[in-house]
Amino acid sequence: MIRLLVNFLEFVINHFYQNRWYPRFYVLETVARVPYFSYISVLHLYESLGCWRKADWLKVHFAESWNELHHLLIMESLGGDRYWIDRFIAHHAALVYYWVIVLLYLIRPKSAYYFAELVERHAYKTYDTFLKEHGDELKAKIAPQIAVNYYRDGDLYMFDEFQTSRLPTERRPIIKTLRDVFVAIRDDEAEHIKTMTACQEPNAQFVLTSPHSKVIQSAIALPSRKLN
Numbered sequence: 391m392i393r394l395l396v397n398f399l400e401f402v403i404n405h406f407y408q409n410r411w412y413p414r415f416y417v418l419e420t421v422a423r424v425p426y427f428s429y430i431s432v433l434h435l436y437e438s439l440g441c442w443r444k445a446d447w448l449k450v451h452f453a454e455s456w457n458e459l460h461h462l463l464i465m466e467s468l469g470g471d472r473y474w475i476d477r478f479i480a481h482h483a484a485l486v487y488y489w490v491i492v493l494l495y496l497i498r499p500k501s502a503y504y505f506a507e508l509v510e511r512h513a514y515k516t517y518d519t520f521l522k523e524h525g526d527e528l529k530a531k532i533a534p535q536i537a538v539n540y541y542r543d544g545d546l547y548m549f550d551e552f553q554t555s556r557l558p559t560e561r562r563p564i565i566k567t568l569r570d571v572f573v574a575i576r577d578d579e580a581e582h583i584k585t586m587t588a589c590q591e592p593n594a595q596f597v598l599t600s601p602h603s604k605v606i607q608s609a610i611a612l613p614s615r616k617l618n
């Protein structure tokens with residue numbers, strides 16, 4: 391059912407946008423942030439009610455939304471939000487999507503993560519196709535400043551935080567041309583797929599932690615191991 395719905399949405403976007411790549415990415419990135427907002431809202435509700443405490447998951451989902459925000463800012467810097475119709479479609483789709491995922495996350499968290507996994511897979515495929523078709527022309531253009539700041543020159547704490555299968559500082563994209571930026575965005579989508587898949591594992595709530603927490607945990611464990 392979820393797969394059918396995502397396939398239908400994919401079909402609509404493919405036919406409506408076709409080769410209008412930047413508006414298409416703008417819509418995709420506006421919508422891509424939304425599941426993370428929904429998860430954070432519901433997790434905050436559970437914390438407020440004293441049901442459970444999942445500080446690491448809140449952190450990771452916020453870092454994921456922060457990553458998608460930067461994809462969105464990059465698309466805006468490339469003119470993807472120029473026309474009101476694209477902004478109208480993106481914001482209305484995001485509003486509906488937000489509430490659908492909130493309800494789904496309350497009833498079946500696994501399905502809510504599966505939904506996002508499929509959307510992330512679609513994003514990865516779309517960027518990969520774009521790179522294969524337009525890679526050479528992207529090489530001739532310089533990277534937008536917002537991408538340089540996010541991936542290279544700024545504080546990379548949040549960039550490391552959403553990549554739950556890696557340790558901090560493990561991945562450092564080289565950002566010079568616009569092609570490098572799209573490669574980094576595509577590879578970010580692959581990291582989102584990994585995290586969304588990991589969130590569906592039966593023991594996820596015990597295993598999935600923030601990459602920075604992993605470092606702290608291993609630093610604490612190290613002296614006691616030495617003593618043994």
Ligand SMILES: [Fe+2]
Pocket residue numbers: 419422457458461513579
């Ligand atoms: Fe994205």
Ligand SMILES: [Fe+2]
Pocket residue numbers: 422458510513578579582
């Ligand atoms: Fe994504």
